[in-house]
Amino acid sequence: MEGIADNLKKKLFNEKQIGWENLKDDCINDIMEFSKGYMSFLNKAKTEREFVAEAIKLARENGFKDLMEYASLNPGDKVYFVNREKSLYLAVIGKENIADKGVHIIGSHVDSPRLDLKPNPLYEDTGFAFMKTHYYGGIKKYQWTTIPLSIHGVLVKANGEKITINIGENENDPIFTITDLLPHLADEQMKKKLSEGVNGEDLNILVGSIPFETEEKISEKVKLNILNILNQKYGIVEADLMSSELEIVPQFKARSLGFDCSMVAAYGQDDKVCAYTSLKALMEIDNPNNTAICILSDKEEIGSMGNTGMESHAFDFFVSEILNKLGINKPNLLDRVFCFSKMLSSDVDAGYDPLYAYVSDKYNAGFLGKGISLNKYTGARGKSGASDANAEYVAWVRNMLEENNIKYQVAELGKVDIGGGGTIAYIIANKGADVIDCGVPVLSMHAPYEVTSKYDIYSAYRAYKTFWLK
Ligand code: MN
Ligand code: MN
Numbered sequence: 001m002e003g004i005a006d007n008l009k010k011k012l013f014n015e016k017q018i019g020w021e022n023l024k025d026d027c028i029n030d031i032m033e034f035s036k037g038y039m040s041f042l043n044k045a046k047t048e049r050e051f052v053a054e055a056i057k058l059a060r061e062n063g064f065k066d067l068m069e070y071a072s073l074n075p076g077d078k079v080y081f082v083n084r085e086k087s088l089y090l091a092v093i094g095k096e097n098i099a100d101k102g103v104h105i106i107g108s109h110v111d112s113p114r115l116d117l118k119p120n121p122l123y124e125d126t127g128f129a130f131m132k133t134h135y136y137g138g139i140k141k142y143q144w145t146t147i148p149l150s151i152h153g154v155l156v157k158a159n160g161e162k163i164t165i166n167i168g169e170n171e172n173d174p175i176f177t178i179t180d181l182l183p184h185l186a187d188e189q190m191k192k193k194l195s196e197g198v199n200g201e202d203l204n205i206l207v208g209s210i211p212f213e214t215e216e217k218i219s220e221k222v223k224l225n226i227l228n229i230l231n232q233k234y235g236i237v238e239a240d241l242m243s244s245e246l247e248i249v250p251q252f253k254a255r256s257l258g259f260d261c262s263m264v265a266a267y268g269q270d271d272k273v274c275a276y277t278s279l280k281a282l283m284e285i286d287n288p289n290n291t292a293i294c295i296l297s298d299k300e301e302i303g304s305m306g307n308t309g310m311e312s313h314a315f316d317f318f319v320s321e322i323l324n325k326l327g328i329n330k331p332n333l334l335d336r337v338f339c340f341s342k343m344l345s346s347d348v349d350a351g352y353d354p355l356y357a358y359v360s361d362k363y364n365a366g367f368l369g370k371g372i373s374l375n376k377y378t379g380a381r382g383k384s385g386a387s388d389a390n391a392e393y394v395a396w397v398r399n400m401l402e403e404n405n406i407k408y409q410v411a412e413l414g415k416v417d418i419g420g421g422g423t424i425a426y427i428i429a430n431k432g433a434d435v436i437d438c439g440v441p442v443l444s445m446h447a448p449y450e451v452t453s454k455y456d457i458y459s460a461y462r463a464y465k466t467f468w469l470k
Contacts, residue, residue: 016370019455031458039254046249047152048086048298051110062283073325076287081318086298086308089318094291102340103291108275109300112268113137113446115248124223129208137301141198145180148251155244168251176205250448269450274346274439281465292468310424339432345425349373351441364412366441368453371407372463375437380420387426389436404466
């Protein structure tokens, strides 16, 4: 029985319900179907280069053309710009004047924590061939031993010939792994701090053990055999590894998680979950009022530096080229456009994990299954380095979500002074746009296998679509 106080509580309290409760069957069906598409995309796109390639394919199927193919632009046109195969910017030109209304940006990143091969990776030691790696992004090193790994990336010969490599994903492919010590002999290791149990320098993948067949007395026959295999398969020599970008990623496939199949377990969901949901939403935007821009950036996990990272001016060039091709560009217009723009920085949030509850303030944490998670600010130690969204803008986003019945929560990344993090939010905010972090809560973030809720994935897709249609 509902009393007066109960009703008053419902009216006054900010209580977020689990999204799955009281959902209609067709709604559950939509959520499950959407996640199927997401999981199959993830299996094809484990690295930034693969994600960008798949995104271009999808965009072209949906009427997008390379910005350079257009001499001039008009409302309704759909364009993209590929930045060195590793980041991608897409836009649907709106009806409103960009100079007055700015643009509506959703920005995510398509790089994920992993192990990169060193420039001189291959060596032989006591009958084994190994490849040395340098980890990329924030990882807990012990998580990357004794799991199946695959190799993805490109190798460019000095003559410019580019070879794309993907070994380990196909059922008939071999996989690779990093060994760990047996518990019987691990007394010393087990007494170390967790962060020191596995050395970064020892994250070497095991790649072979058969010596090259010969009567001659030569050294490094196992290494020779591996190089011979690579030479026969790809026509490469050891020196070609110096000009390569080969990434070691978990071989795991994306799968439904739980008896109820309510969650997704997969590698690289930070931040491909936000990249995929925003990309899918953009594919369904036709003739928007405001110009819709989707950023899929690279190098977020190592600070967004370099010409494919968000700090690069390549994005400014993209927007400038749009202004040029609309025939409205003039000095300082780009600054004006950014100052009138709005952005959702679509990156994952740390989901509340009951097993590690002590790191979260449960009143200000993002929960799996309660919808998209807004972070007004990130940063660490007194909001340091944070892009703190303005209250006016948070209200604008709230209103948009509430009007469209999209479940959301406003959260922080962990308890005060316990850690922190950042996204690409500050980079676009520094240009003058209103920005808030707005993404999917994740468990086991940066681990080889990350967990999200299918409810939140679908909420993100709906939120992003609504933002661009506003
Ligand atoms: Mn991220
Ligand atoms: Mn991350």
